[in-house]
Every structure is written in C-alpha cells, then in structure tokens.
Amino acid sequence: MQLIALALYHRDGRPEPRVIRFRLGALNILTGESETGKSEVLDIVDYCLGRKQPNLPDEPIDQTVGWYALLVSFGTSRMLTVRPRPSGASTIKAMVRTGDETLDFPRGDELRLDSDVSVIRSQLSARLGIEDFHFQPPTGAARAAFDVSIGQAALLCFQKQGEIANQGALFHRQSEDGIQQAIKDTLPYFLGAAGPEQALRRHQLGQALRAQRAAQRALEDASRRQEGTDTRAVALLRLAESEGLLSDVPVTVDPRRIPQLLDQALSVSSAVEQAAPADRRQALQDERRILREQWQQLGDALALVDRWHEQGQAYTGELHLQLNRLKTLDLLGPAQPGHDSGTCPLCTQPLPEPDPSAADITELTSNLSVELEHAQTLQPVRDEHRRSLQVQRDAAAERLRLNSAQLRDLNASDERMRSLQDQQLRAAYIQGRIAQEITAAGQLSPDDISGLRNELVLAQERAEQLQELVDEDDITAETERRLTDVAAYMTPWARRLNLGQAAAADEVRISLAQLNVVLRRPAGRLPLTRIGSAKNWIGYHLVAHLALHTYFLQHQRPVPRFLMLDQPTQAFFPEKIRDATTVQDADWAAVTSYFELLRDVADSSDGGLQIIVCDHANLPEQWFQEALVENWRPRDGRRNALIPEDWLE
Template sequence: MQLLALALYHRDGRKPPRILRFRPGALNILTGESETGKSEVLTIVDYCLGRRAPNLPDDLIDQTVGWYALLVTFADNSRMVLARPRPAGASTQHAYTRTGGAGLDIPRSDELVSNSNVAALRSELSARLGIEDFHFQPPTGAARNAFDVSIAQAALLCFQSQNEIADQTALFHRQTESGMVQALKDTLPYFLGAAGPEQALRRHRLGESQRAQRAAQRKLDDALRHQQAMDANGLALVRLAEAEGLLTEVPAAPDTTQVLDLLHQALAAAPETAAPLELRDRRQELNDERRALREQLQEFDEALAAVDRWQQQGRAFTGELHLQLDRLKTLDLLGPERRHDTSVCPMCTQPLEHPDPSAHDITELTGHLASELAKAQTLQPVREEHRRALQTGRTDVTERLRLNGAQLKELLASDERLRNLQEQNLRVAHIQGRVSEALTRTGTDSDIARLRQNLVLAQDQAATLEQLVDEDDVAAETERRLADIAVGMTAWAKRLNLGGAADATEVAISLKLLNVVLRRPSGRLPLTRIGSAKNHIGYHLVAHLALHTYLRRNNRPVPGFLMLDQPTQAFFPEKPRDASTIQDADWATVTAYFQLLNDVVQLNQGAFQIIVCDHANLPEGWFQEAVIGNWRPDADGRRTALIPLDWLG
C-alpha cells in the first residue's frame, strides 16, 4: 500500500479541497519554510489510517478543516479512500471509506458522509494489506490483554515524526507511549515473517494444555489426599453414626472397604421423625378450640353485664313510680274541693293565666302510672330467667376451658422428649453431612486410576505442543531476520560515516531494546551511548530503510511507505525560517542523507515510497525531481502552505 493523495476540506464545503499529490514508488519531498504545515502532513495521514486519538494541532487546521481524506493504492492497482471528519473533542469514531479501481480519486466535499467507523476502516484496510486474521495471545501469566494484529501496529513502522527521528532512546513511532513497547515487541516478529497465526495458535494451545495438566495434577493430588484422610477419619465417622443409632452391628475393627460400606449405610439411614404429625395437629386443634372458648366466654360476660345494667335501670324506674303514686294517693282525701274551678286562684280568686290541672286529670294520671308499674313488675321474672340461662352457658364454657387447659398441659409435658428428639436429629444431620462430604471427596480406586490416566494424557499433549513450539523458535527466527536487515544497516551506516560505524562489525535492531545497537569486537554499543543528533537521525534512517527494504523483498503485510519529518534538523539552527538560505550547514552530509533515500527507493524498484517533509531544498536534479511541493513565497511574495490563504479570510 502506498499514498496517492491527501485532501483537506473546508468546513463550509463550498471551497475546493486542498489536495497534496504523492508519487508512488518514488521519493517525495515536501520542502518549505517553517510554520507552513509540513509537519502536520504526517499527523493527518496517521489519523486517516485509523488512529483513535489524533494529535492534530489546535491552530488554523483545526479552525478551518472539516474533513481529511487519504487516497491509497494497493499492489493489485485497486484504490481506497480513507476519510475522517474533524474530531469533536479528543477523538471520533466516524469515518468514510470507498473502494474502487485505478480511476478512483479524491471525493467531492458533498460526497463525504459518515458511512463507516474506525474499527471497520481498520479491518478493511488490514484485510487489503494481507494482514491475516491474527489474534495475538500473550504468554501464559502475562499481565496484558490479547489483541487483533492490524494496521494499527503495522503503521507504527511507517512514521518518524520530528521528535522521533532524533530520539536516541526510541526507534519506532509512538514507542514512548504507554503500552506501545510491548505491542511492538509482540507484533514485529509477525511483520518480519518470523511468527504467524499458526505459531500463536500453538502457543495458545500450549498454554491451555499446561493449565489442563496442572488441573489434572491438582485433582489427582486432592483425591489421594482425601483417600488418606478417609483412612484416618472414616472409622471415627462410623463410630459417631453408631452412637446416634444410624448403624447397628458394626465390626470391632472394620477394614477400609467395610468402612466405606458402613458410611453409605449411615448416609442412607432415615432419622426418627422429630414430632409426629398427629401430635402437632392435635396441639393446633386445642389451641384453636381454646381461642374460640375464650371468645365465647367474653361474649357471655358482656351479655351478663348488659342484663345487670337492665335490672338496675328497671329497679330505679319502678322505685320512682312507687314514689310518685304514693304522693298522688293524697288526692283521695279531697271532698268538695274536687269541683273547684282550676282557672281561678283559690287564694285571691283572680283568674289564672295557665289553669291548674283538675283533680280528675290527676286521678287519670295516677291510674296510668299504676298500670305502667304493673307492667314493669311483670318483666322482672323474665330478666331473672334470662340471667340464669346466661350464667349456665358461662359455667359450661368455663368448664370446657378447664378441660382444654388440662389437655394442653398434657401435650406440653411431652415437649422435652420432642426437644431431645430434635437435638438428636440435628446431630444425625450433622454426621450425615460430614459423611456425605467425606464420600464425595474420596474416590474409589477406579476413580483414582481414571485421574491418573487423565494426567498422563494431559502431560503427553503438553509435551507434544511444547515440542512444536520449540521447533517454531520464534525468538531465534526473529533474530535471523533482524540479522538479514542488519546487513543493509551496516553498509549504509558506514556509507554515511555515522559515529561508531567504522569500527562496528554489525549495526542491527535489537528486539529487546527496540533500538539500534552496534556490535564491535570490544562489545555492544547501544544508540543511547552514541552522541550527536546527526548520528541519531542517521541511524534511524538506515534502520527504517533497511527494515522496509526487507519487508518489500519478502512481501510482508506492512504499508510500503515511510514518512520522515525534518530528517536534517540536526544540521540547522533550531527552527530555521528557511534552511536553503543557511550557508554554513554541512550540506555535503545533508546531500548524502537524501542521496541514500533516493538510492533506496530506486533499489526497491517501485515497491517502496518515501515522503519527506523538510526545510532543505537541494539544487541537484534528482532532488528537484522528487519535490512535490515547495512552500516558499513565489516571485510575487505569495506564500504557499498546507492551508490556502483564501481559507483564512
């Protein structure tokens, strides 16, 4: 896979996109002044390839661009557009993808819609690169998670940002980020061809087989341990079961087989019922009867109280009637006064406003009261009879309550025996539980033989897989392939006359250090012990050029491009405005670096693409042919940059 074009789209969608074209299979140089956006090209390409958390600058690019699109081509001449919108916040999962033939080009701005996501983009891109469906499984016991190998790891080999290319402590893109060192160590053997899904699957199966072997060993050890414990504790359980009545006719000294049989008998023995069902039912009946009798007794007491109140009220009423009749009987002593005019006062003979009752009226009232008194006296015998009936009923209920209490007392007297029986049942249940646990843990001789056979099978399977994994020897195969890469690294390091290269027998990549090391007769020299940023950049260049040359020759599933940002920074003052105007720089060495880049591209015969963003602008013809953009002011002073000037209006 190589890059054909990078496009930036304005947010309003009305302005034409800013398109930067690349030449596949060639050296591409983007030169220009500082602060023109050259370094952001690498960051944008990395983002379009599916990086989840982009490192896009918060400047004019973020303020003006709405979408980023990358056009790539593959070995079969098919093409693919990878586009992503400006991230809203720290990241975005949205994406746009389109595939096609050799005629596919950068899409129009109105065609950009989110028709995919980052996961799908990575998956399709990985498949087109030829990355196998490879789920990397860390070694058994490793404190890291498994992951799918994809373009995410392959892209780490294709970028060298301005800070990375001069770093003497790290060789690869994003190597200093958390987790990246281990990801590179895990996947570099695969990308070199030293390991693949088959080896990873065998290692995974070996880990599972070793876990199964350990599990089989534990089960056998547990069975043997419990069998030994049964020999010591089984007889004690038999004696306990015998003491609780679960066993009878126990031999004085039973052997192991007899102990197991006796324990099975004890487990099958049923304990005595804690409380007979009919006894519990009778107690419930008596309690229900006692509750009903108490309710009846309360009803009788309430009725008797009502009768007593009735009698008291009747006696008070008849007493009052007797008193009034006795007073009215004095009217019988009247003579002629009976005919007195009651409308005239007998003292003053004056007419009365309200006439007094006549003697006749009072006599009628007396007769009425006497009749009422006679009726009231006839009710007294009825009340007495009703009270006697209530008292009789109450006495009957009281007697029944007494009998009920006596029967309950007799039942309660048996509670102690029931409690003793329940306690015995608890002891029996406890013993049977211990027996059940002992029998469950203790296997028979046939069970132990089966566990031994399982262990032997697990050991054989683990040994077979271990032999296959040893034959793979991924580490040794990786070192052999790195040694092939070291041939080119050594020759090119000597060509550039890098520090220490003249005395080195080999310049190589160390998988353990993930850095360049020099092997000399006097010992190994890592890049961290070599001075000068010029040497650090030079060794980064030869390492990545040799690595990609190896990948291309062996048709490995890694993108066929390398992006370099500011590879000549060590030769100029910090952040030069325009390096081409600096007279005292080591232009011979700069020329040698670019000449090596051009020669390596030619060596790979179109299979390898290099894209360089730099301040340098050499006059050599081959350099000028490689320039795809010169972002310096033209003759009229108009400045060219990644973001067009008309976007800033």
C-alpha cells in the same frame, strides 16, 4: 500500498479541495519554512489510515479544514478514505470508496459519512495481505489478545519530528501505553518469523498445558481421597465418640467395622431441643417490676406514718410541758378581790398590757387538757396503721425474693439448654461430615482412578506434541535471524553516513527486546542510548527504518510500501529556525549525504518503496529539486503553506 495524494476540504463547503500529490515508488520531498504545516502532513495521513485520536494542531488547520482525505494505491486499484474534522478528542466516522486507477477525490458537496475506522482498517489490512491473524499472548501474560491489522503495520511507516531524534525509542508512538508491547508482539509477524499457524499452535499449547495441569490435580485429589479414607473415617469415629454419638469405640478399629460404626453414628438422632418459651421470662420480669413498685410505695407510706408519729409525740410533749407550767398557778390560790390586772403587784406601776386574769389562765389550762386527751386517743390508730403497712411491705419483699429465685432458675435452665444445643449442633456437624465421607467413598472406585490416570497420559501426550511443534517454530530465534538480514543493510549504511561508533562496530542491528538500535562490538553491545549527538540518533533511525522497509519489500511482507519522515535534518540547524536555506555554517555535506541515502534506497527499490520527507532543507542539486513535491516558501509575495492563504481570509 503507497500514497497517491492528500486532500483537505474547507469547512465552508467549497467544492475544490487543497491537494498534495506524491510520486509513487520514489523520493518525495516537501520543504518549506517553519510553521507552514509540514509536520501536520504525517499526522493527517496517520488519521486517514484509521487512527481514532488525531494529534492535529488547533490553528489554523482546525479552524479551516472540515474534511481530510487520503488516496492510496494498491497497484491497479485505489482506495479513498475520508475523515471528518474531529469534534472532540476522538472520532470513528469515515467515508470509504474503492475503484480502479480512475478513482480520485470527490467534490466537497459529495462527501458523506457512510463508514467508520473499523471498515478502513479491515479493508486496508485485507488489501495489504495481512492474514486473519488473532494474536494470542503467551500463557500467563496479563495482556489481551488482538487482531493484527494496518493499525500495527502503520507504526513501522512513520517517524515524527520528536521520534526520529529520540535515542530511547525507535518506532512511531512507542512511548505510548501498550504500543511498545504491540510492536514487540507483531514485528515477528511482519518480518515473516511468525504467522497465524504459529499463533494457533501456541494458543493450543497453552490450552493443552492447562488441561494437563487439571488432569494432574484431579488424579492427585482422587489418590489422596483413596489413601486417606480409613484415616479420616477413624478420626470421625473419635469425634463421634466425644460428642456422644458412639460409645466404647476400640482403640484399634478394624477397617471392616468402620462402615458399620459410621452408619451407627449417623443413625443417632441429633434433633436440637428448643429453649423455654420467652413469654415465661417476660411474665416474671413484669411481675418483678410491679412488686418493686409496690414495695417502694409501701416504704414511702411507712416513712410518712413514722413522720406523723414523731410529730405527734413532739406535739403532746409540748402540751404536757405547758400544762404542767400552768398547773403551778393553782398553788397561789384564788385571785385576790380588787386586784387590778393593769398594775404591777410589786411596784404598783401601770403595765403596757394588762396581765391575764386568773380566770383566763384557768380556761387555757382546761383547753390544753382537752387537746392532750384527744391527741393521746389518736396514737393507737397510727400504730395499727403502721403495723398493717409493715406487714404488706414484708409480704411484697418475700414475693420479690421468690420472683428472683424463679428468674435464677430460668436462667440456669436456659444456660443448660444452650449448652445442650451446642452439643447437639456439634453432633449434627459431625454427622454431616460422616455422610459426606460415606458419599465420597462410595463415588470413588478403582476404575475411576484408572480413568483419571489415562486422561492425564492423553493430556501429557497432547501437550508434548504441541510443544515439539512450537519448539520447531522457535519464533524468537527466527526473528533474530531475520533481524540479522536487516542488519546486513543497516551496518554499511551507518558507516556510509559516518555515524558515531559505526566504524568500529561488527554489526548495527535492531534489538527486539529493547526496540532500539544496538551496535555489536568486540567490547560488548552498545545501545543507542549510550551514543551521543542528535545527528547520530537521527542517522541510526534512518538506516534502521530504510533497512526494515527494504527487507519488507524484498520478502513481500504485508507492510505499506511508504515511509514518512519529519525533519530528519533537524540536528544540523538551530533549534528555532525559519528557513534552513539561510543557514550558512550548517554541515551541508552531512545533510546531503542523508538525502542521497534516501534517494539511493528509493531508486534501488525499482518503484517498490515510496519515501516522503518533510524538512527545512532545500538542496540545489538537480536530483533534489526533481524530488520536490511542495515548496512552502513565499512566492510572488504571497504565503505558501499547507493551508492556502485565501482559506485564512
């Protein structure tokens, strides 16, 4: 699979697309100034191959392009994938066409959404020759199984600007969640070290090991039940005795009597008695409330009678006192005739108010005597009423004491009932355990133990057979052997580019565990993370991916036959560069050596490998100019870029 061309369709429905065509089986160079869209070419190709979440810039592509299309070649057949401009963070809509060598880009008014990314990936995977490979992670792994497809193969075909100069990661999107593990899981397959057969055997081995463990547990449980039956039965007999289900259980129980004793304990009734009705308690509580109210009311009435008695005694006492004082006037004898009550008898002076006459005082004394006699006649009535109230209050108090005694008896009865219920519940629980033990003992027989033992032997034999097959596969060792073949290309190419530490290294290879380049030296392994300079990081990325694709091509592995590189010479120019052709002091010899290696690898593939490079560099050598497919620098005073100037007008 190689790329024939890439097309962009304007959002306004123009019929003719913007097309960038590539040469098959050769080095393709797309050069130009900064901010002309070179880096977006890789993202567009990745999107058209079925990626759901594109990484396209907001301007000016998003404002002008409505459709993206990619035309790919599979020898004598072609496939067209068209994706609409994503309206959000992701989209799965697509258009797919297949045909012979005459298939080309349609007109803008012919674009229709009739498919999705799953169809793109399934058809590309089938045409690449990716087998129906459902990857099963190792037993106990937390990650889920997945189908190997173009989605994993494409990760080996791209190097973005920030990835090709990354000393900590070798592959496309390796730093994203889940991608690193996906590459580790599928790289052995793409190298040819693993396939569906090995994955199936590993999956079957995991199932066989689980079946073996289950058979082992079943046999151990059955053996423990058989060996511990008598011990558990005796323990249950002791519990039954403690709860009154059995009596006089011997200290040493004859095993032959155990079933009889268990049946005896099981036959004892353990019905739970019911507590006293709740309405009896409620009636006593209601009666107690009424009696307390009566007792309180009688107490209040007694207090009122006592206050009346005290007030009556005070009143009659005052009457006695005043009456006694008035009676002393009788000692003076009758009043003298002619006495003037308005004149003082001692000093003969007129009084402000006349003194009462003797007749008035005598009348007052008579009235007080009548009132005193009347008050004294009421006292016996009050005393009788008080005695009646006291008798009623005492009766109410006695009934309250009786009520309290009845409530205490009822509470004590309930407590005894609860204790009895607890005992009966414990007895019922023990009887349940006895019934369970009798059932388990009856279900387990010597034949059952023998059958479980045979099942375990069969499971062990199955697991051993599969383990031998998996050991013969030895995917890890086979992957390392094939990576050694890849290292046979990497090592001389790294020395050719004069990369750091390459001359002293015995071997330059890819580490599957680290997913990075490592150098094997007499002093020990040296990872790329411990080698300085962006020049070296980019160089080792180049030789690693060129070697991998050379190996894929020679061994006919199902990986697309193209490699896209973005800014492989960025380490030789300033960080913010407009046009590399204007830089005079760059290491142009090293830049040339990088492109010469790319040219030589493409040429040596005999048309089997397509290399597409997007870069600032524009070398004057004839072979470089022949490899140019696009040069996005101003021409005739007009802007030249991925998005045509008239699209922006």
